[in-house]
Amino acid sequence: xxxxxxxxxxxxxxxxxxxxxxxxxxxxxxxxxxxxxxxxxxxxxxxxxxxxxxxxxxxxxxxxxxxxxxxxxxxxxxxxxxxxxxxxxxxxxxxxxxxxxxxxxxxxxxxxxxxxxxxxxxxxxxxxxxxxxxxxxxxxxxxxxxxxxxxxxxxxx
Numbered sequence: 444x445x446x447x448x449x450x451x452x453x454x455x456x457x458x459x460x461x462x463x464x465x466x467x468x469x470x471x472x473x474x475x476x477x478x479x480x481x482x483x484x485x486x487x488x489x490x491x492x493x494x495x496x497x498x499x500x501x502x503x504x505x506x507x508x509x510x511x512x513x514x515x516x517x518x519x520x521x522x523x524x525x526x527x528x529x530x531x532x533x534x535x536x537x538x539x540x541x542x543x544x545x546x547x548x549x550x551x552x553x554x555x556x557x558x559x560x561x562x563x564x565x566x567x568x569x570x571x572x573x574x575x576x577x578x579x580x581x582x583x584x585x586x587x588x589x590x591x592x593x594x595x596x597x598x599x600x
Contacts, residue, residue: 445545448485449477450533451510452551456594459552459576466599468550473574473598474508477548485540486510489529493517534559541567546589550574554581561587574598 451470460468470488488505492498492514502512515529530553537547541563549556552575560571564587573580573588577595585591 444480444482446484446543447478447481447546447548448537448540448544449474449483449487449510449548450537450550451488452529452533452549452553453488453490453505454529455551455553455575459579460594460599463576463579464596464599466596468594469598469600470505470508470510473550476592476598477572477574481546483509484543485536487513487533487536489513489515489533491515491517491529530555537563541569544569546570546572548572548574549588550594552576552580552584554583557581557583557587560584564589 456468460466486509488510490502490512502514505512513529513532515532533556537549537559541547547563547569549560549571551573560573563569563571570589572590572592573584574592574594575584577593
């Protein structure tokens with residue numbers, strides 16, 4: 444059985460699914476599809492913590508599925524912009540897990556990860572599967588992945 448590590452950029456998946464389909468991503472269906480016939484050795488979901496009750500319930504659902512939820516505080520800047528980016532944290536965790544994994548599964552459409560995907564595939568000879576909403580996933584990320592799975596209605600609630 445191949446060993447897999449899953450990494451979900453929760454904010455990216457939430458906003459791209461909502462923007463394109465006006466629906467939410469189904470983490471249970473994703474888990475079932477991505478892990479079928481495979482051994483899960485790591486599973487992380489990266490989110491921004493706003494401290495509200497609905498978010499806490501969602502995070503508990505992710506934990507019940509099997510994800511370790513990593514939270515970063517939501518920062519509202521004085522100019523009205525917000526910060527809560529997990530790109531560096533996701534990158535570090537993927538680099539740390541790549542040597543023990545046969546397959547890295549990244550759920551994000553963020554093109555900043557294309558360099559990471561190239562590095563993992565080249566240095567560790569590890570497959571990288573990417574899940575993202577097709578029209579909002581960077582072409583560079585799709586092209587660097589070993590396999591790309593578009594998030595379509597079958598993976599939505």
